[in-house]
Amino acid sequence: xxxxxxxxALMLAIESNNVIDTRLRKIANGGVNAAEETCLMVQxxxxxxxxxxxxxMMGGKSADIIDYYRKQVAANAARLS
Numbered sequence: 001x002x003x004x005x006x007x008x009a010l011m012l013a014i015e016s017n018n019v020i021d022t023r024l025r026k027i028a029n030g031g032v033n034a035a036e037e038t039c040l041m042v043q044x045x046x047x048x049x050x051x052x053x054x055x056x057m058m059g060g061k062s063a064d065i066i067d068y069y070r071k072q073v074a075a076n077a078a079r080l081s
Contacts, residue, residue, distance in 0.1 A: 005063040012066055015073045022080045048072050 023041060027034045052065050 005066050008063065008066045008070060012070050012073065015070065015077065019073050019076045019080065022077070026080065044072070044076070 023037065027037055048069065052068060055065055055068065
């Protein structure tokens with residue numbers, strides 16, 4: 001199998017692609033929640049980027065950051081489904 005952290009990075013790419021697809025379909029359908037979902041998406045991305053930056057500045061490993069993003073993506077997948 002793949003060596004760490006390549007496998008988690010690959011899984012992050014696949015999982016995030018699924019969340020992007022679900023989110024864009026939800027936004028494209030419009031409705032009351034489309035604007036809220038768009039604002040939430042931007043806020044989540046900014047917060048995640050700041051947290052990842054903080055982790056890097058404190059000497060965090062790339063594997064830790066990938067794991068952090070995978071948790072964020074999993075939470076979004078659960079919320080959107």
